[in-house]
Amino acid sequence: MPDQTTSPSLADPEARRRLMADVDATPGSKKSDPILVVNNIVRQFGGMTAVNVDHLEVQRGIITALIGPNGAGKTTFFNLITGFDKPTTAGKGAHWSFEGKVLDKTSASSVARMGMVRTFQLTKALSRMTVRDNMMLGAQKQTGENLLKSMFKPMWGGQEREIEAKAMELLDRFNLLEKKDDYAGSLSGGQRKLLEMARALMSDPTMIMLDEPMAGVNPALTQSLLGHIQSLRDEGMTVLFVEHDMHVVRHISDWVAVMAEGRLVAEGSADAVMSNPAVIDAYLGAHHDTDLGEEEVSEEALAEIIEEVAAEEAGRDAGDERTPDDAGSGGEETKK
Amino acid sequence: MDTIINIIQAMAREMVAPTTAAVAIAVIGLNVHFGFTGLLNMGQAGFMLLGAYGFAISIVRGVPLPVAVLIGFGAALVFALILGAPTLKLRGDYLAIVTISAAEIVRFTGRLSVLTDFTGAAQGIPGSEYRDPFTALSFFGAGSTDIGFLDYSNTGVNGWWVRFVAWTLVAICAFVVYLLTRSPWGRLLRGIREDEDAIRSLGKNVFAIKMQALIIGGMLGALGGMVYVLPGSVQADALGRSMTFFCYTALLIGGAATVFGPILGSIIFYTARIFVKSVANAYVPDSIMSSSETESFSYIVVGVILMLVVIFRPQGILGNKRELQFNA
Numbered sequence: 001m002p003d004q005t006t007s008p009s010l011a012d013p014e015a016r017r018r019l020m021a022d023v024d025a026t027p028g029s030k031k032s033d034p035i036l037v038v039n040n041i042v043r044q045f046g047g048m049t050a051v052n053v054d055h056l057e058v059q060r061g062i063i064t065a066l067i068g069p070n071g072a073g074k075t076t077f078f079n080l081i082t083g084f085d086k087p088t089t090a091g092k093g094a095h096w097s098f099e100g101k102v103l104d105k106t107s108a109s110s111v112a113r114m115g116m117v118r119t120f121q122l123t124k125a126l127s128r129m130t131v132r133d134n135m136m137l138g139a140q141k142q143t144g145e146n147l148l149k150s151m152f153k154p155m156w157g158g159q160e161r162e163i164e165a166k167a168m169e170l171l172d173r174f175n176l177l178e179k180k181d182d183y184a185g186s187l188s189g190g191q192r193k194l195l196e197m198a199r200a201l202m203s204d205p206t207m208i209m210l211d212e213p214m215a216g217v218n219p220a221l222t223q224s225l226l227g228h229i230q231s232l233r234d235e236g237m238t239v240l241f242v243e244h245d246m247h248v249v250r251h252i253s254d255w256v257a258v259m260a261e262g263r264l265v266a267e268g269s270a271d272a273v274m275s276n277p278a279v280i281d282a283y284l285g286a287h288h289d290t291d292l293g294e295e296e297v298s299e300e301a302l303a304e305i306i307e308e309v310a311a312e313e314a315g316r317d318a319g320d321e322r323t324p325d326d327a328g329s330g331g332e333e334t335k336k
Numbered sequence: 337m338d339t340i341i342n343i344i345q346a347m348a349r350e351m352v353a354p355t356t357a358a359v360a361i362a363v364i365g366l367n368v369h370f371g372f373t374g375l376l377n378m379g380q381a382g383f384m385l386l387g388a389y390g391f392a393i394s395i396v397r398g399v400p401l402p403v404a405v406l407i408g409f410g411a412a413l414v415f416a417l418i419l420g421a422p423t424l425k426l427r428g429d430y431l432a433i434v435t436i437s438a439a440e441i442v443r444f445t446g447r448l449s450v451l452t453d454f455t456g457a458a459q460g461i462p463g464s465e466y467r468d469p470f471t472a473l474s475f476f477g478a479g480s481t482d483i484g485f486l487d488y489s490n491t492g493v494n495g496w497w498v499r500f501v502a503w504t505l506v507a508i509c510a511f512v513v514y515l516l517t518r519s520p521w522g523r524l525l526r527g528i529r530e531d532e533d534a535i536r537s538l539g540k541n542v543f544a545i546k547m548q549a550l551i552i553g554g555m556l557g558a559l560g561g562m563v564y565v566l567p568g569s570v571q572a573d574a575l576g577r578s579m580t581f582f583c584y585t586a587l588l589i590g591g592a593a594t595v596f597g598p599i600l601g602s603i604i605f606y607t608a609r610i611f612v613k614s615v616a617n618a619y620v621p622d623s624i625m626s627s628s629e630t631e632s633f634s635y636i637v638v639g640v641i642l643m644l645v646v647i648f649r650p651q652g653i654l655g656n657k658r659e660l661q662f663n664a
Contacts (some may be wrong), residue, residue, distance in 0.1 A: 107541075108533075108536040109536050109538075110540055111539075112537055112539030113539040117538070117539070118537050119537075120533070120534070120537070124531045124533060124534035126526075126527055126531055127530060128659045129523075129527065129530060130528075133526070137524065137535065137538055137540075138538050143520045144520030145520045145521050145524055146521070147552075150522070151515040152515075153515075153519070156520060160520065183658055195376070332545035
């Protein structure tokens with residue numbers, strides 16, 4: 001690992017730009033200090049290949065966005081690396097590691113314990129529990145979660161108070177403090193997203209994976225969510241997030257990886273990626289230059305055009321002065 | 337007037353009956369499964385029957401009482417492990433299918449005539465064969481005591497001693513469940529009930545916690561089964577499917593995910609049934625409904641009550657309305 005290691009200095013945008021400037025903007029490029037390395041991960045559902053990623057490295061300490069059109073396999077990819085799904089290539093060459101520790105056979109809960117915590121696209125707030133209880137569940141290594149010790153409050157009461165203090169601090173930061181005694185089911189969609197993110201932070205993760213954190217969040221709240229994500233990065237956390245909104249991606253991501261049809265098709269800075277032809281093709285379709293309207297016209301008004309052309313030709317025959325251009329284009333239309 | 341007093345007395349007798357207490361213990365166990373963890377255990381009667389068999393057969397074979405109780409618990413533990421290992425990783429409904437079948441397997445195995453030496457087959461094991469070590473522990477002495485109209489022998493087959501022990505056990509079980517569910521472990525159970533994947537994403541071993549819950553609830557079921565057979569006999573058919581559904585009825589009436597709901601529910605279930613039965617016996621002429629028909633009629637009424645409770649008061653009598661309000 002070279003000189004560029006994680007340090008609070010990554011809060012400086014210039015430092016981040018310098019860090020990523022040397023990285024090749026090609027799919028699967030090497031990073032100077034990868035926290036997550038994924039190799040040959042394939043997931044098939046029947047005959048459909050949802051994910052087929054040869055190699056991906058995620059740089060430590062920055063915000064990486066994972067974008068791609070609907071059905072590109074982003075969420076499946078998330079599920080695979082967090083242990084919520086098993087790759088079809090498991091045991092046949094699929095390897096992925098987090099902070100150098102191999103995750104090939106690690107369960108979802110162990111992945112979270114190692115410091116890689118995720119949120120879900122469809123928010124999983126625990127509706128019939130209070131916001132406070134939701135938060136408290138996020139803390140790791142709780143003595144009171146041991147069955148034998150749980151019956152004796154003195155064994156976990158002290159730790160419980162510490163966890164609660166931490167939970168209140170996080171709730172305050174995410175503007176949810178006054179909701180602490182409400183049931184999570186009574187929160188709005190955006191507040192649930194906030195709660196889920198805050199809950200994930202209770203475990204002090206080194207890397208947080210957000211699956212569409214902005215989906216269904218109103219624009220005012222989006223701003224504060226973005227602020228939260230950026231402040232996580234500035235505190236030294238690695239963020240990987242899936243997002244559809246290009247403005248969001250452009251605004252906060254330091255690096256962008258693009259998936260399409262299960263494959264990693266491009267990587268690079270937000271601006272570079274968005275002008276990349278492969279990405280434009282993935283989003284808009286490879287034939288986005290073709291004017292579909294033209295075909296429609298020719299189909300619907302074919303008879304009319306034929307008539308027109310026939311009339312034109314008749315006119316030319318009669319010695320009328322017509323430009324050759326008009327006649328030519330008319331002829332082309334008819335051929336189609 | 338006499339009739340009314342008789343009905344009230346019959347209800348009161350049913351209320352303090354050891355079988356009511358036994359079912360309350362089993363329902364406390366079921367509450368750990370269904371109310372707190374969301375495990376749809378449809379075979380609580382199987383746990384009860386195994387506990388009863390383990391306990392009674394051991395004593396008949398000359399095993400001392402404390403060891404026999406442990407064997408009863410052990411049987412439930414093994415049963416929970418066998419049921420849980422393949423099913424707890426699957427979606428909730430599968431546990432329901434497996435548990436109801438497994439409970440039936442236990443019941444039919446108990447009825448097998450090859451096992452007559454052990455289980456007494458369909459005849460069961462008469463209480464006189466295993467009750468003595470338990471009654472020998474009594475410090476209530478001989479004779480009988482009247483408390484109001486409740487007149488039972490102090491120690492005898494179905495006297496104050498078994499009532500005292502049964503209700504003490506109910507109190508202890510409720511207290512243990514209270515201690516467990518107010519702890520972070522209990523919070524985990526409720527979290528798993530709400531969304532397993534969310535809990536998994538927070539780094540908790542969901543399978544282990546569910547297994548612990550299944551074992552604890554199953555052992556409480558086994559304890560309920562042991563108490564249930566003390567005043568009577570071990571009969572496979574008494575602890576069949578209908579017992580599981582009685583347990584669910586009691587739980588839903590009292591209120592799932594509460595500490596006292598199971599106890600209140602069991603008491604209401606049994607006294608309401610006696611009330612319906614006695615009223616029908618007293619006021620409906622035999623030409624319309626014979627006394628054996630009133631027995632069935634009482635169950636029908638209880639079934640209707642269950643439906644009404646689930647529709648109009650889904651949280652039960654003691655349940656928290658807010659816990660059931662959001663079905664997102």
